[in-house]
Amino acid sequence: MFTKNYDVVVCGAGVAGVAAALASARLGKKTAIIEKTVYTGGLATSGLIYIYLPLCDGNGTQVSFGITEELLKASILYGPGEIPANWKNQKNAEEQKRYRTIFAPASFTLAIDELLLEAKVDIWYDTLVCATQVDKDKRLTGVEVENKSGRGLITAKSFVDATGDSDLAHMAELPCHTNDNALANWVLEYNDRTNWPMSARTHGVCIHMGGTNVDSKAGYRGINGASVSRFLLQGRERYLKDLKAAYASGKHERDTRFPLQLPAMAQFRMTRCIPAHYMLKDNQDWTPFEDSIGLAADWRKSGYVWEIPFSSMTPVGLKNMVAAGRCTCSEPDAWEVTRVIPVAGLTGEAAGTAAALAADKSISPDELKITELQDTLRKNGNKIHFDEVGLDPAKFKKK
Ligand SMILES: Cc1cc2nc3c(=O)[nH]c(=O)nc-3n(C[C@H](O)[C@H](O)[C@H](O)COP(=O)(O)OP(=O)(O)OC[C@H]3O[C@@H](n4cnc5c(N)ncnc54)[C@H](O)[C@@H]3O)c2cc1C
Structure with missing residues (x-):
């Protein structure tokens, strides 16, 4: 030691x-x-x-x-x-x-x-x-x-x-x-048709706030290992659902919207x-x-x-x-x-x-x-x- x-x-x-x-x-x-x-x-x-x-x-x-x-x-x-x-x-x-x-x-x-x-x-x-x-x-x-x-x-x-x-x-x-937390999963993404504020100055790079403020009563407390993993996986699942929907609707393709970075720590507020x-x-x-x-x-x-x-x-x-x-x-x-x-x-x-x-x-x-x-x-x-x-x-x- x-x-x-x-x-x-x-x-x-x-x-x-x-x-x-x-x-x-x-x-x-x-x-x-x-x-x-x-x-x-x-x-x-x-x-x-x-x-x-x-x-x-x-x-x-x-x-x-x-x-x-x-x-x-x-x-x-x-x-x-x-x-x-x-x-x-x-x-x-x-x-x-x-x-x-x-x-x-x-x-x-x-x-x-x-x-x-x-x-x-x-x-x-x-x-x-x-x-x-x-x-x-x-x-x-x-x-x-x-x-x-x-x-x-x-x-x-x-x-x-x-x-x-x-x-x-x-x-x-x-x-x-x-305290209880709402599920959150802000993702840094490339998105050539976004209105989010970062995009105006940074050529389509933005933070996507998908999956924020949902299931606030779901008991996400972030105070044990299992609940942190569940929070991360469910947040990513929400993001992927958004992404798949954007591709399926024809609004986006793989090269017009995609994740650049997932959050490297769980987004618990309290x-x-x-x-x-x-x-x-x-x-x-x-x-x-x-x-x-x-x-x-x-x-x-x-x-x-x-x-x-x-x-x-x-x-x-x-x-x-x-x-x-x-x-x-x-x-x-x-x-x-x-x-x-x-x-x-x-x-x-x-x-x-x-x-x-x-x-x-x-x-x-x-x-x-x-x-x-x-x-x-x-x-x-x-x-x-x-x-x-x-x-x-x-x-x-x-x-
Ligand atoms: C979804 C979401 C949206 C938010 N929106 C906003 C917003 O728009 N604007 C705003 O101002 N705030 C916002 N917040 C709140 C804000 O981001 C944070 O609450 C604030 O940054 C907290 O800072 P902190 O230093 O107290 O804690 P943290 O940022 O959590 O920092 C704690 C640090 O300690 C480290 N750490 C933890 N445990 C250990 C350990 N055992 N050993 C070593 N290191 C450890 C962590 O890795 C981390 O780097 C938001 C939060 C969330 C989750």
Whole structure:
């Protein structure tokens, strides 16, 4: 068994993990990011989810800043996609007119790799986190990993669970919350007659969203091996059915529409989230939290903004760990807001910052003074509370 030690170890290199690793390394901590696939970006790249949802409220006010904004810009550095020029002048804008972009998934991976290397993050690709080491005081002290070198133990002062599925929390035997998922199978395809947005700039290459949002009651939870395989196979079956129908109708032939790449990870939206000190509740938009780490816009409707409490990122029953992205603790409708790419970037930066500050003091992230975390985030360009972006919750009628 090989061993290695860091200040901060981030497990999972989705957008949340990437933001966490960048934040930690930029604060001078020796940081590693461990990723089971061979891509950074997670669902946004290997999962082919190519829409970076809005950083603004739909009424011209930007609410999310910092690394998540940096990553949005990075996603279009080596490929197509535009930020709508007029987003600041919109009122009650639909999602496509807000501060958001589409991007080419592979271009985003290349840009992320560059950022991580620049920040001197150690990237462990093709490495599965397969067990946790927890001491008698319920402190996470190490993760066991497996890759081409065999089994290894990676120790650190603080850890970030950015696995999307709360794998660290689950391996440490915490009772995670779960949720049902709709079947999804977005496929990168060549299609010379598509209307999907990527096609206009990329000569027929598009993402086909076939099989999305069906069978939402089918019990796809993504929390055991069999259900992941069933989800993947049924998603592919749906896609193939669409393709065969397009050929049979004469609308397409083999060389006018065909798959270029299937998603390299299962497209589950919400699998497991950690049992945290606080669970963000449905309808808690416009709720001020003393321990807010930043603001998130509801991508589904203009004019709804959320403060994200740090206590929804720290687990009950496990020290030295903080969660980011899809792993943070929310009720199902609030989870619809916290699980998406811009908010993964936001909670990722907060998690990496908290992990780094805690490592400095040899304490657990949940023992940090919240004002220290907030001040560090502010120093790095983030806004923490509604009034910092000129918004007043009292002015917005509750539903
Ligand atoms: C069908 C669908 C449509 C969506 N549409 C949109 C959209 O239009 N816009 C938007 O903004 N968001 C959308 N989302 C949500 C968004 O893509 C993700 O929720 C977001 O990217 C989550 O980021 P994350 O970093 O939290 O998790 P993930 O992207 O899931 O990243 C987790 C990473 O951890 C790695 N990992 C997991 N377990 C281990 C382990 N044990 N060891 C090592 N590595 C591990 C994974 O390989 C992955 O790279 C959609 C999601 C789905 C499924």
